[in-house]
Amino acid sequence: MANNEEVIFESDNKKIKLDIPNSSVILSQNKIKQKSSTSTVVYDKKLHEEQEKIAHMERVRKQRSYNGDLIDSYKQRQCDEFELTLEKDPETNNPIIEVHLFLVMDMKQHQIDGVQFLWKQVFDSTHQIATSIDRRTQTDSGGLGAILAHCMGLGKTFTTIILIHTLFQYSKLTHIKRVLILCPLNTAINWKNEFHYWLNELQPKINVYLFSSNDVRANDREQYLHQWYESGGVLLMGYEMYRQLTYTSEDNPYENLERTRKKTQKRRYLRDPGPDLIICDEGHMIKNRKSRIACTLNEIRTRRRIILTGTPMQNNLQEYYSMVDFCRPNFLGTELRFADNFRKPIEAGQHRDSSKEDVDYMRRRVYALNKRLQPIIHRRSFEVLQTFLPPKFEYAIKIKCRPLQRKLYETYITHQNLNAELDMTKLFADYQYLMKIWTHPWLLQPYFIEYYKKNIEKW
Numbered sequence: 001m002a003n004n005e006e007v008i009f010e011s012d013n014k015k016i017k018l019d020i021p022n023s024s025v026i027l028s029q030n031k032i033k034q035k036s037s038t039s040t041v042v043y044d045k046k047l048h049e050e051q052e053k054i055a056h057m058e059r060v061r062k063q064r065s066y067n068g069d070l071i072d073s074y075k076q077r078q079c080d081e082f083e084l085t086l087e088k089d090p091e092t093n094n095p096i097i098e099v100h101l102f103l104v105m106d107m108k109q110h111q112i113d114g115v116q117f118l119w120k121q122v123f124d125s126t127h128q129i130a131t132s133i134d135r136r137t138q139t140d141s142g143g144l145g146a147i148l149a150h151c152m153g154l155g156k157t158f159t160t161i162i163l164i165h166t167l168f169q170y171s172k173l174t175h176i177k178r179v180l181i182l183c184p185l186n187t188a189i190n191w192k193n194e195f196h197y198w199l200n201e202l203q204p205k206i207n208v209y210l211f212s213s214n215d216v217r218a219n220d221r222e223q224y225l226h227q228w229y230e231s232g233g234v235l236l237m238g239y240e241m242y243r244q245l246t247y248t249s250e251d252n253p254y255e256n257l258e259r260t261r262k263k264t265q266k267r268r269y270l271r272d273p274g275p276d277l278i279i280c281d282e283g284h285m286i287k288n289r290k291s292r293i294a295c296t297l298n299e300i301r302t303r304r305r306i307i308l309t310g311t312p313m314q315n316n317l318q319e320y321y322s323m324v325d326f327c328r329p330n331f332l333g334t335e336l337r338f339a340d341n342f343r344k345p346i347e348a349g350q351h352r353d354s355s356k357e358d359v360d361y362m363r364r365r366v367y368a369l370n371k372r373l374q375p376i377i378h379r380r381s382f383e384v385l386q387t388f389l390p391p392k393f394e395y396a397i398k399i400k401c402r403p404l405q406r407k408l409y410e411t412y413i414t415h416q417n418l419n420a421e422l423d424m425t426k427l428f429a430d431y432q433y434l435m436k437i438w439t440h441p442w443l444l445q446p447y448f449i450e451y452y453k454k455n456i457e458k459w
Contacts, residue, residue, distance in 0.1 A: 145327025
């Protein structure tokens with residue numbers, strides 16, 4: 001019984017002695033085999049204390065959420081009165097931060113939930129914002145990040161615009177003056193149009209600056225950034241442009257001093273102190289932590305960071321970690337610790353030949369990861385629109401070819417000898433030509449005109 005522990009219980013003046021196997025023996029017997037070997041994690045006291053601090057802040061945030069009635073009262077009131085209040089005075093119960101009525105009337109429930117989520121996770125409360133402002137420099141040293149993971153078509157742009165307008169509407173309380181939105185160039189115009197569509201007639205007027213090589217000449221870039229930085233508003237910019245403007249001679253030792261001076265000034269506008277809030281559309285663009293754009297973005301001073309993505313992140317856990325670490329640095333620990341705790345066990349249970357123990361352990365790790373990230377990521381799928389969209393019906397209607405179409409079709413097949421061995425090099429060319437025949441013969445007119453011109457030139 002060397003491996004057993006002796007436990008004595010007292011009940012009704014009787015003593016009961018039990019021999020219980022030692023817990024270390026149980027753990028060794030039930031140890032789950034993993035396919036990939038785990039690395040030895042070196043204990044880092046400073047990192048451990050930082051993670052403990054983050055966990056404590058999260059517990060405080062959850063407790064505050066449970067104690068308050070913001071979300072519950074919010075949903076109940078908005079259904080009847082079209083009101084959306086993000087924060088109330090705890091003493092008078094009067095609204096402190098609320099969304100403009102004009103915008104609320106066009107919001108769907110998942111967008112209401114999204115705005116509430118971003119406010120709570122990124123800003124928390126006006127009191128929290130006030131305590132994080134440095135009175136001497138008027139810079140914000142507080143704040144956290146969050147990920148809005150709504151599927152494509154659910155209106156992430158509209159949700160974000162509502163949040164931005166609310167922040168500017170109460171700028172004295174939120175201390176938000178400058179917002180930087182990084183997005184692919186092909187979506188920048190759409191962002192600007194959406195701002196104009198929703199906020200054109202609302203107060204306050206928000207200046208929207210579109211920064212691209214086509215709109216801003218190279219000699220005017222510093223002045224353009226200075227205008228945005230001093231006047232405030234929203235700056236739209238591509239990821240690659242941001243990287244080009246913010247690296248200095250520290251990254252390129254062959255750069256001349258004048259260009260270094262200009263980039264240092266641009267770096268001040270875009271990095272430190274930079275914007276009060278940064279929003280990364282198509283957040284999977286920073287999925288690689290070692291890429292230049294990711295390294296550059298991680299140097300930005302503000303901690304109020306929002307990632308918008310419609311791409312499922314669970315397919316690649318390394319990308320998952322990169323985006324979470326940008327929003328909440330060290331929330332998941334180091335990359336090595338994340339690999340040992342989550343990535344390797346989950347990947348070990350995804351193989352066809354994974355054992356039952358591997359699969360069970362994988363499921364527990366997935367559940368633990370989702371639970372851990374619940375306060376950071378707001379997920380919604382296309383199912384939220386099923387109640388708004390009518391049912392979809394698809395019909396396939398077969399139409400017989402007219403005599404002329406049949407004749408043209410047979411002539412082409414005979415002329416091109418298509419009944420012979422299939423030639424893959426001509427497959428798409430034949431398809432394009434035949435498609436015009438069965439759609440309408442008139443579509444062949446340009447081909448006949450071109451053929452006629454070529455023959456005239458030969459004659």
